[in-house]
Amino acid sequence: MKKVVRSLIVVLSVVGCIMTAKVNALEVTGKIYRLYANGENLYVRLKDDSCVTGNGYYRFVLDSDYKQYMSAILLAAANANKPVTIGLDACPLESKIANASYLVQVME
Numbered sequence: 712m713k714k715v716v717r718s719l720i721v722v723l724s725v726v727g728c729i730m731t732a733k734v735n736a737l738e739v740t741g742k743i744y745r746l747y748a749n750g751e752n753l754y755v756r757l758k759d760d761s762c763v764t765g766n767g768y769y770r771f772v773l774d775s776d777y778k779q780y781m782s783a784i785l786l787a788a789a790n791a792n793k794p795v796t797i798g799l800d801a802c803p804l805e806s807k808i809a810n811a812s813y814l815v816q817v818m819e
Contacts, residue, residue, distance in 0.1 A: 736812055737762070739769075740796040743789040748773075753782050755797070755811070762799075767807035769797050771814070781814045788816060 741757030745768075748754070754768040763769060773779050788795045796815040803809045 736798045736800055737802065738796050738798050738815075739763075740794050740817060742792055742794050743785065746785060746789050748782075753785065754808075755785060757795075757797070762802040763807065763809050765807060767803065767809065769799065769809050769811045771811045784814055784816050793817065793819065 739757065739760065739762045741760055743755060744758040744760075745756040746753070751773045753771040753773055755771065756763070756768050760767075771778060771781055771785070773782055785795065787793075794817040796817055797811050798813040798815070799809050799811050801809075
């Protein structure tokens with residue numbers, strides 16, 4: 712029993728480290744300026760964005776049920792003119808497309 716508990720603690724610690732790395736990614740918050748879909752990609756542009764500028768977009772690849780749920784949050788936030796937080800690894804340097812990792816709905 713003690714070995715099982717120790718193993719569980721180790722596994723949870725590893726999972727916690729992985730999740731912490733994801734949480735510490737760059738986050739950008741703003742209201743949605745433009746939203747469009749193309750294939751299984753959903754592209755989002757935020758108002759007054761300093762990370763993705765010009766004609767750049769954040770890309771959500773809708774390849775799972777969870778990511779399709781994120782598209783519903785984006786549509787609701789756009790319709791309600793509410794801000795969202797988009798998580799990504801870094802602002803794009805040359806490409807105008809930033810791959811989004813996660814989405815948080817901001818409650819005002």
